[in-house]
Amino acid sequence: MSKFDRRGFIKLAGLGGGIVFASSLSRGLGLNALGSVVDYANAGLENDFYFVQLSDTHWGFAGPKVNPDAEGTLKKAVQAVNSLEEQPDFIVFTGDLTHTTDDVQVRKDRMSQFKEIVAGLKVPTVHFMAGEHDASLDRGDAYQEAFGKLNYTFDHKGVHFIVLDNVSDPGAIVGESQLDWLKGDLKQQKMDARIVVLTHRPLFDLYPDWDWATRDGSAVIDALMPHKNVTVFYGHIHQENHHMTGHIAHHSAKSLMFPLPAPGSVPKKVPVPWDATAPYKGLGLRSIEAKPKQAKYEIKELNVTRE
């Protein structure tokens, strides 16, 4: 989101604040002992904030017909984020940071090179997660050495973020052990907690013939379903896609290396060729404006080149 857009949003939020406040009166506002207004329903929730999602950077990929600027696109994305006039609170990378290779040393080198490039981000807080290209061939060994845990949680301004690993098992399985961990974590959350799940593959069957699914994703969704405010952001499919499973919204992000065709739209899943008349078409990053009090997320797609 540009400074102009962000400022515009803040203005609107400021104007709308009164409306939100007014509408809140009927659902849990009261006076405390000092006479100030307390919003009991939203206790613990803080101000709006925004974060940036980057995905599927596939560092190490080579294919001039698909992306003749394979070595420059990630760097341009870093510049694009740095040029945002108001910087996000944090950045998330939703997997496939590197392109897969059978060579363990090349895999490690690609991860080091990736880290060097993203170290150029001005925002100090960056949350990483693995894609199958990073982690499926060695069950996440090199990834963990370079980036840390495959699954973890963090909290930010009243929102509980859960990073799920559905890639280190090459069969696209979350697995019983991680499911137990997830259920244990969810038990500690209120039923109306603001929960964001970050993962690589879709948790629902988007198009399994193209590997666009998580084999035990329905068990994850079942575990999340009792919670009222859950939103999932993921990558893997190299395009925007928005889907609901009950009240849970799932939003996929564009890639920063090559776009893929719409699910099932062509007989074989192959990258969309580079369009010289529209460089970087189909690639991009996104800003996500989180509004914890309303449990809402406003997504804005951004171009790689910020033009």
Added chain:
Amino acid sequence: MNLKKRVLITVTLLASALLSGLVVYTRANALPVERVIHITAKKFEFSPDSITLKKGEPVVFEISSEDRKHGFSLRAIGVRSDVLPGRVSRIRFTPDKTGKFTFSCDVFCGDGHEEMTGTVVVTE
């Protein structure tokens, strides 16, 4: 014909009748013969990658890997199996619908995994 001969003929006839009955019974109750199709998996292809089946004809896919762990998934029919080197994975089914269906490797196996697919064509 003496008694001994008569008994022998009777026993022989009875045995023949029993045996032919048994053959008829066995034929009538035998399981349909499965068509066996051998499939090999290796990075990043199945061989054969195009298989034609008949609706209602029972088949068994015998799948083996020549290099590493793969998966075989034929979702339209609702069957899948891991495919491991040094082992034969068997998938038995009887196609109950006609059409062209994709099968794919559903265990990530490297750069080219996405292209590891094939088709099953089921005819009348």
